[in-house]
């Protein structure tokens with residue numbers, strides 16, 4: 001609880017002047033609201049007296065009421081503006097910070113949490129904080145001010161009548177509290193179901209082509225329907241409770257008016273109250289029901305918001321992949337690959353795996369060398385390159401850039417030297433040009449755009465698009481073929497020079513002619529100091545300085561094309577197969 005309040009204080013403190021202004025206007029709103037009934041009371045008493053000569057006093061009172069009502073509109077609006085705007089600013093700030101934090105997490109976090117769940121969580125949780133810092137604070141201020149000023153005015157008129165009014169208020173409040181507790185429980189369940197539903201919907205929509213090709217619509221529909229049905233039941237439970245509580249709350253004002261009319265009416269008959277005092281008292285009773293209604297809501301908002309804060313805190317308190325690492329200076333960064341990269345007895349087990357995916361792998365890449373990696377499906381090739389490019393973080397003492405232990409380097413520092421073209425291409429919904437130049441903002445040097453497009457064997461195809469490099473690629477590059485996407489991704493990597501360029505199977509989605517052209521361009525014209533190429537194509541591997549052959553996560557062989565023909569059964573097998581083809 002203290003932690004959550006500290007969290008709220010941290011954010012609201014930054015906008016303290018907004019809130020101070022808002023609360024001042026709120027105090028004025030409450031003051032004006034309780035002052036109006038005083039003049040109503042006086043005006044009615046003047047009417048009741050019905051004496052000549054009271055007209056000017058009566059008119060003055062009515063004018064004051066009109067003036068106060070106009071002032072009420074202004075101060076109430078200002079109080080809302082000054083409190084709701086910082087809540088929106090906090091929401092914006094939190095979204096930015098959450099995104100930054102989420103981006104700092106390693107692969108393990110994204111393996112455990114689906115995108116849909118993360119998005120739904122961010123929206124619901126931050127919305128909860130916005131409700132507390134906006135509507136919640138406004139209501140708390142309103143309740144505290146109203147519940148101190150209004151009962152005071154009522155007490156001044158009649159202490160006994162005020163006590164009569166408290167009884168229905170307490171009864172309604174207790175019922176509302178119980179109802180709210182049940183509602184909050186169901187709201188939490190609903191939030192979880194909503195996260196599941198979002199997760200499933202996003203995954204089914206992005207895998208829509210697979211669902212279509214396997215004709216499994218019914219299964220996908222049933223899966224979504226299951227969550228949808230739970231969501232419906234949980235929402236209905238909330239609606240039922242709300243439909244019971246809301247009328248109770250909104251009729252509280254009427255209940256109080258009846259109490260006041262009955263008891264206060266007797267006072268008027270007995271001459272203890274004037275008719276004006278009774279009218280004023282009824283107006284106060286109506287004013288009092290508003291903060292009581294607000295109290296019910298405020299408790300729900302805080303309960304729900306606190307659930308959101310816990311969830312945000314779990315994300316914010318989680319260590320980012322590089323939190324404990326110190327970034328190196330520019331000079332060190334530039335020299336990072338000066339002595340190449342060395343891998344010493346590398347072992348790697350995935351956080352969710354039970355046995356090592358890589359065992360005892362040692363090799364080195366000197367500047368200027370071209371190294372190949374080959375091996376069967378699932379032998380650990382991608383895992384190995386991800387241990388070099390900082391995407392996965394093996395233990396210390398296993399990967400070195402010169403004398404620098406990669407374990408101590410931040411991912412950003414590693415990536416300033418190592419660039420990877422991965423198997424899974426990701427394109428942004430933007431133009432081809434922006435997709436290629438993306439990521440070069442911090443680069444001190446870039447290669448000519450036309451040159452990298454040519455080297456990536458994409459120049460001919462690009463010239464055929466009507467809008468050339470300005471062509472929009474659509475969501476995740478939907479407008480392009482797999483091979484085109486792969487070559488845009490290659491052009492992106494070639495655009496900014498790097499020390500070690502890693503290519504993960506970039507030749508898999510191209511025809512033989514394009515492959516030949518790409519090999520020639522990459523081997524002869526690349527601007528990187530070294531290349532590390534994953535491929536099972538002999539035409540590629542035979543051109544490397546040496547190749548690593550992986551088998552079930554172990555280094556089964558290492559050598560040049562000629563050496564591997566003698567040493568490795570797997571290498572010989574793929575050579576024979578490709579020669580036959």
Ligand SMILES: Nc1ncnc2c1ncn2[C@@H]1O[C@H](COP(=O)(O)OP(=O)(O)OP(=O)(O)O)[C@@H](O)[C@H]1O
Pocket residue numbers: 111350351352353357375376377378379380381382383384
């Ligand atoms: N995120 C992960 N969590 C747990 N295990 C993983 C993860 N990613 C890969 N693996 C496992 O690690 C092993 C090696 O996978 P990896 O992708 O490195 O192989 P690969 O040789 O690159 O395969 P391919 O030729 O199909 O690309 C596989 O058994 C795979 O199941």
